[in-house]
Amino acid sequence: DADVTQTPRNRITKTGKRIMLECSQTKGHDRMYWYRQDPGLGLRLIYYSFDVKDINKGEISDGYSVSRQAQAKFSLSLESAIPNQTALYFCATSDLFHSSGGRNTGELFFGEGSRLTVL
């Protein structure tokens, strides 16, 4: 089983619908992230969380909300989906203490992505 699991893998929905993308991890990491990938734009950070009480906006948080239900679970919601939110969404985790020579290297571990299409 994957260490970082995203559901659903693919979803087609209509404008105005509420959508939730879920992410769960078995790596025991405290940091979790939601990124969005668009062609020609790379990956951009939507939200990130250090723990269940610490949620932070990324560079493109408008139109999105998140919930950290537990250390292992981090969900992304689109309250009213619009077509320009059509994208590939990635959840990722990171361990503060993943280290190389005592330093935090900050490697991200990604889920397999959730492709969302908003019609």
Place this chain on the structure above:
Amino acid sequence: AQTVTQSQPEMSVQEAETVTLSCTYDTSESDYYLFWYKQPPSRQMILVIRQEAYKQQNATENRFSVNFQKAAKSFSLKISDSQLGDAAMYFCAYRSARGATNKLIFGTGTLLAVQP
């Protein structure tokens, strides 16, 4: 704010040949990390190689190596003896060593095709 630029949207290489993917970045910081991630058609993001800015030696992982030029803020990826399985989108990414948010800033990607 830091930025990462990949100026080659697409590249092509013959099987068994060598190809170099370019990446430049802009930062005022002196301590940071640089990464190359591979995204094959399966969509999975796979870490290829990591470079710590305070290390002068270029990182190497089997057929993958980097040319890290700190003064020029350049971080290119060289793939030697290219294989069909190397065909993928490649992303360069930057992470500040300051703080512990571990946020990565990504470039726009380079799509690599490998011709048999």
